[in-house]
Amino acid sequence: MQEKGLLIVLSGPSGVGKGTVRKEVFSQPDTAFEYSISMTTRAPREGEVDGVDYFFKSREEFEQLIKEEKLLEYAEFVGNYYGTPVDYVRQTLDSGKDVFLEIEVQGARQVRKKFPDGLFIFLVPPSLSELKNRIVTRGTETEDVINNRMNAAREELEMMHLYDYVVENDQVDRAVERINAIVIAEHLRRERVEPRYKRILEVD
Ligand SMILES: Nc1ncnc2c1ncn2[C@@H]1O[C@H](COP(=O)(O)OP(=O)(O)OP(=O)(O)O)[C@@H](O)[C@H]1O
Ligand SMILES: Nc1nc2c(ncn2[C@@H]2O[C@H](COP(=O)(O)O)[C@@H](O)[C@H]2O)c(=O)[nH]1
Numbered sequence: 226m227q228e229k230g231l232l233i234v235l236s237g238p239s240g241v242g243k244g245t246v247r248k249e250v251f252s253q254p255d256t257a258f259e260y261s262i263s264m265t266t267r268a269p270r271e272g273e274v275d276g277v278d279y280f281f282k283s284r285e286e287f288e289q290l291i292k293e294e295k296l297l298e299y300a301e302f303v304g305n306y307y308g309t310p311v312d313y314v315r316q317t318l319d320s321g322k323d324v325f326l327e328i329e330v331q332g333a334r335q336v337r338k339k340f341p342d343g344l345f346i347f348l349v350p351p352s353l354s355e356l357k358n359r360i361v362t363r364g365t366e367t368e369d370v371i372n373n374r375m376n377a378a379r380e381e382l383e384m385m386h387l388y389d390y391v392v393e394n395d396q397v398d399r400a401v402e403r404i405n406a407i408v409i410a411e412h413l414r415r416e417r418v419e420p421r422y423k424r425i426l427e428v429d
Contacts, residue, residue: 228417230323232314232340233258233408236333237348238378239303240360242394246348247327249401258325258408259317264290267305270365280310298328298335303373307332323408330381337387344411346404347388351395353378 237243251260265279266287275281282290287306290296297315299308309326317324326336336343350356356378360371385391390407394400 228321230259230318230321231408231411231415231417232318232336232343233323233325234333234336234343234345235325235327235348235404236330236345236388237394238350238356238381239329239374240356240363240378241348241350242359242397242400243327243348245397246394246400246404247325249397250325250404253401258323260325260327261309261314261317263307263309263326263328264296264299265305265307267307282306297339298332300329300331300335302329302331303370303377309336330384334384334387344390344408345388346390346392346407347385348392348394348400349382349385351393 235243235247247260250256250258262276263279264282264287266282266284267279269275269278269281273279284306287299287308290308291299295311296308297311299306301307307329309328309332314324314326326333328336333345337345350359353375357371357375360366360374366374389411392400392403392407
């Protein structure tokens, strides 16, 4: 029987660098994870592409997806819906590949209930002031939205004890190294060799 893949959930407060770290993980040529593209009702930011960054949906379309139980989890975050397509995640895990979700904390809690054996990683900033600095510097949010996201961040940081690992995003490359090391260790703990390392065991 095909061994199932590992569900890896990267979460943390808005602006901590989840998207940046995730993009760096996926820019590595030997990455062994499949990224699950989320659905959202948020308007695309400059440069964002439908089907690459998100599947952009109207509120009506999103609520229909909820009704049809097409989402593994969903949450309303600072006025917009975000959710993970369930069929993609289940099919990819069943094919033996690891799936990587980058989602906020309410959604991560829902996933934990459905996938208690998933690997849950919480990304933290070096400090709250650095977190604010990162959201402000990104330049994508209005002052009101920044304040709402900072208020949400304080509550979200209190959830870090619910995760398997906490990773500080002081520098992107260091955070990526830590995440890769955690995934390798988790595969070994579960007595599986991560697919990208199987070649080392191949006999010449
Ligand atoms: N280690 C880091 N050091 C300095 N700046 C960083 C670091 N990681 C990310 N950033 C910057 O912080 C800003 C926020 O990063 P990013 O958009 O990846 O955060 P996020 O957690 O995905 O946010 P959101 O949850 O709002 O989508 C970006 O401008 C990014 O370039
Ligand atoms: N619960 C979910 N949260 C998600 C999903 N996809 C992204 N996100 C998170 O939403 C916030 C805001 O994202 P932004 O792109 O508007 O800055 C951020 O924390 C994302 O990680 C999802 O499918 N489910």
